[in-house]
Amino acid sequence: MFAIVVFPGSNCDHDCYHAVKHVIGRPARFLWHKETVIDKDIKCVVLPGGFSHGDYLRAGALARFSPIIKAVTDFAKDGGFVVGICNGFQILLESGLLPGAMLRNRALKFICKDVFVRAANVKKTPFTATYTEGRVIRLPIAHAEGNYYADAGTIDELKTHNQIIFNYCDKDGNISDEANPNGALLNIAGISNKQGNVLGMMPHPERASEEILGNSDGRALFQSIAQHIEGA
Template sequence: MQSAVVVFPGSNCDRDLVQAISAQSASACKMLWHKDTSLPRGLDILFIPGGFSFGDYLRCGAIAANSPIMESIIDFAHKGGFIIGICNGFQVLTEAALLKGTLLRNSGVNFICRQQSLIVTSNDSIMTKNFSKGEKLKLPIAHHDGNFFADEATINVLEQNEQVLFRYDNNPNGSKNDIAGIMSENHRIIGLMPHPERATDENLGSKDGTRIFQSLVECF
């Protein structure tokens, strides 16, 4: 699996991702800088990591979504490339209009950092193909703005096209329809608030993230 992680000023899950991928994949995961203007040749999958890109200034992910590397990321997306945005990466993908909706401030206003039970809503994705529909898993969440919002019509489209990937078991942040992760229409662009890269070792409280990375590697 040829993979790369984009690093923005303020990203803080980039190295965790590289570590989690390297544990499963024979090929090393490359790190790209937000000022790069091209992606590596032969890239299978691009990750946009969690963190606080550009200090969350203006709106979470908004400035990152307009950084130099985004032009080649959007091009990669239009050519059918696989992209996964985790937490802040999800926010970046919605701001770049590669995914529908947006992430609002948590309904309880507080930053939430805890293990979260999730329900696999679709297994028609590279992340969840080894899971069964309705299966529960545990991943950490750590966000202030994870309250997924889209208008009613958009939510209906996401539901009808099986674009909802994960739901929260017990909605922590006010997300519409308990949505924790979604996909693009072609299921190749994925955004999720929970952190699979932080759940790859028993010492971290859950190894459920490992299954996700194994699933990814098997796809390429």
């Protein structure tokens, strides 16, 4: 069972629900941000994109105080899978579930377009196991604060523990500054925690999950999680 958390200002919650429930055919339900308990049948919690609490102060800064976040934190500590997409990634950073911070895009503009990303260490992460090594995928982004930053020590930790899950790249898989849409360090588009059960990513896989949308590259992420849970 997947649970999608709904904050005031979420706008991708139904997209995530649709991707899970109707595209990959797994049970899903919504969790209001004021709930304090995550039921035992929930195996993966999704924090969706949007503008929680209007992005006041900064993206995700107020959502971290929602009652559900303590439950999500405990859920993650117990090994439950958590995925934060775009605003959800920002909330995970603000909550301390992932290291680092999000800065304003280097162009100081909201960016909404398709980008290419490359999955790293695909066989070592439950989020990308159905992707082939080195595969380049196309996913949409829509954010003003997607410029991932961390101090040098944290970056070294991410490298050492294979926590960099997605990098922005060009269509041929080359990681370069030209392929970096927001200025993120190391072209980082997604990271995990050390335990490997919490993922934050700026691109939107739920918006690219079925052929009718013109792109199904994001579907494999949800399939990977489901297959890992079912095979555990």
